[in-house]
Amino acid sequence: MISSSLDYLRDGDDAVMTVLIGGLLLLASPLIVPSILVLGYVSRVLRGTAAGDDTPPVFEEWGDLLVEGAKAFAVTLVYSLLPLAVFAVAVVFGVGAAVIGSGGGNGGALGGLIGGAFALLIALVALAVSLGGLYVTPAALAAVADSGRVGDGFALGALWTVISKRAYATGWLSAAVVVLGGSLAVGVLSVVPVLGTIAGLFVQFYALVAAAAIIGWTWADVRPIAADSTDPEPAERPAV
Structure with missing residues (x-):
C-alpha cells in the first residue's frame, strides 16, 4: 500500500504541475487560505480514492476547492x-500548584504536591486525547469528503465503527509511515538554507497526498454502511 501511494501522484498526467502548485500553496500557508486550498485538494484525493478512482485530481474549480x-x-x-x-487546564493547575507551594508551610507544600500531581494527570490525559485526535482525524476527514457534510466528521458512533477496525489501524499506520518519511526528508533538505527548506515543502505536499491516498483506499474498505432504505414500509409488507 505504501509503494502504491508513492506512485499515486507520480502516475497522474499533471503530476509536476500539481506538485508545483501544492508546494507553492504550502509556502504561502501562513496566509491561511492557501492551507485551506491544500486541505481541499486532500479532500478530493480522499473522495476519489475511496470511490475507486486512482486518477489524481488537479487544481481547478478553486471556489469549490476552497x-x-x-x-x-x-x-x-x-x-x-x-x-x-x-492542556491549558493542566497549565492552570500547574501554575496554581506552584503558587500554593510557594506559600510555605506543610499545608502549602501538601497542597502544591496534590495540585502538581493533578496537573500532571491532566497533562497525561491531554497527551492521550491528542494521540486520539491524530488517530480519528483522518477518518473524520474521509467521512466529510465522502458525504460533503461537516457533521459526519463528528458522528462519533459511526466513526467508532471505522476506527475500531484492524483495517483502519493498518491504513493509519501506513499513512503515518509515509508522513514520517516525508518529514525526515524535509529535515534532511532543510540542512541547505532557504532552498532546501523550500524544496522540502514540495516533498511534504507529495507525502501528504500519498498518505491521503492510503486513507482513501482504507476508507473504501471500512466506511460505515448506510441502512438499506429499499425495505417496504410497514403498511406495504404482506401480512403473515
Missing part, C-alpha cells in the same frame, strides 16, 4: 483544539 478545504479545516481545527484545551 469550500471543501474549509470543511476539512473545521474538522481538523476541532480535533486539534480539544487537546489544547485540556
Whole structure:
C-alpha cells in the first residue's frame, strides 16, 4: 500500500504541475487560505480514492476547492483544539500548584504536591486525547469528503465503527509511515538554507497526498454502511 501511494501522484498526467502548485500553496500557508486550498485538494484525493478512482485530481474549480478545504479545516481545527484545551487546564493547575507551594508551610507544600500531581494527570490525559485526535482525524476527514457534510466528521458512533477496525489501524499506520518519511526528508533538505527548506515543502505536499491516498483506499474498505432504505414500509409488507 505504501509503494502504491508513492506512485499515486507520480502516475497522474499533471503530476509536476500539481506538485508545483501544492508546494507553492504550502509556502504561502501562513496566509491561511492557501492551507485551506491544500486541505481541499486532500479532500478530493480522499473522495476519489475511496470511490475507486486512482486518477489524481488537479487544481481547478478553486471556489469549490476552497469550500471543501474549509470543511476539512473545521474538522481538523476541532480535533486539534480539544487537546489544547485540556492542556491549558493542566497549565492552570500547574501554575496554581506552584503558587500554593510557594506559600510555605506543610499545608502549602501538601497542597502544591496534590495540585502538581493533578496537573500532571491532566497533562497525561491531554497527551492521550491528542494521540486520539491524530488517530480519528483522518477518518473524520474521509467521512466529510465522502458525504460533503461537516457533521459526519463528528458522528462519533459511526466513526467508532471505522476506527475500531484492524483495517483502519493498518491504513493509519501506513499513512503515518509515509508522513514520517516525508518529514525526515524535509529535515534532511532543510540542512541547505532557504532552498532546501523550500524544496522540502514540495516533498511534504507529495507525502501528504500519498498518505491521503492510503486513507482513501482504507476508507473504501471500512466506511460505515448506510441502512438499506429499499425495505417496504410497514403498511406495504404482506401480512403473515
